[in-house]
Amino acid sequence: MAGWDGERYAEVATLQHELGRRFADALTPVAGSGGRAARVVDAGCGDGVVTRMIAALPWVGDVLGFDPSPLMVEKAGAGNPGVSFEAGDVTTFVATSPFDLAVSLNALHWVPDSAAALAQLRDALRPGGRLVAQFVSEGARPSLEDVAQQVATGPAWGRYFSGVEAPHVHRTAEEWRALAAGAGLAVSGAEVSDLAWDFGSAEAFEAWCTVGFTAWTERLPAEAHGSFVREVTGEYASVVGSHRVLRFQQLRLEAGRG
Incomplete structure (x- = not known):
């Protein structure tokens, strides 16, 4: 999201960084053309911590992370050698030279135009390049974002959100498969996991x-x-049975450019 504060995010991002570690560890090596190390682009890089995790993989060379929030890019900083960051929107991103691998972690569910995002990431890849993206998907249980939108459009807060569409989009694995195929990607996997994270206290969950x-x-x-935050977390506690636990669906989408 364009308005996210990088400093405040870094203070509460333990969950995101742990998910990033798992995400990076699960990446299958991709070879760059001509025997070089892989060039990687990270869409929605946030504070850059996960981008650096990916850059540290032995088969990875140069990495570019971009994010729509200038405050996030500022927090990410200059990067290590071979790592760079810039402000950018995934729906309009244009690569100056093709990448071997495009990744994105928990960013695409904040992009309403999923088709445009996938098309731009596909165009950023060389022929034979791969996309690995992980994000919140649609499930039978209302998500935290669903509850926030329900509260926002309810009687107490609705006057602030009249005519405003939800900032998030959750789709099923089947819908994402179809969108990826429409963007010219060959989907090799769309696995959904149901995860939980205990923040340890209601106060820590509210801060996040x-x-x-x-x-x-x-x-x-x-x-x-x-x-507003306390009303949302109170309503969400009735969904998951706890004031300090987040339960969320994660879809890992893997695809290639032919």
Whole structure:
């Protein structure tokens, strides 16, 4: 999200960084053309921590991370040798030279135009290049984002969100397969996992949500942010049975450019 604060995100991003470690560890090596190390692009790189994890893999060479939030890019910093960051929107991103691998972790469900995102990532790849993206998918259980949108459009807060569409999009694995195929990608996997994360306290969960709810709270008076977050987390507790646990679906989409 374009308004996310990189400093505040880094303070509460333990979950994202752990998911990033698992994501990086599960990547299958990709060879660059001509025997060189793989060139990688990370769409929605956030604070750059996961980008650096990927850059540290022995088969990876240069890595470019981009994010729509200038504050996130500022937090990511200059990067290590071979790692660079820039501001950018995945729906309009144009690679100056092709990549061997495109990755994205928990960013694409914040992009309403999924087809455009996949098409731009496909175009960023060389023939034979691969895409590995992981993000929140649609499931039988309401997601935290679903609950936030329900509260936002309810009687207490609806006046701030009149005519505003949900900032997130959750699709099923089958829908993502179809969109990827339509973008010219050959899907090799679309595996869904149901995960949980215990923040240890209701206060820690609220602090994490305060950063993640920017798409909603940026429309509210500053003094109302805390009340909105507490109402959402209270409603969400009735979904998962806890005031400190997040349960979420993760879809890992793997595809290649022919």
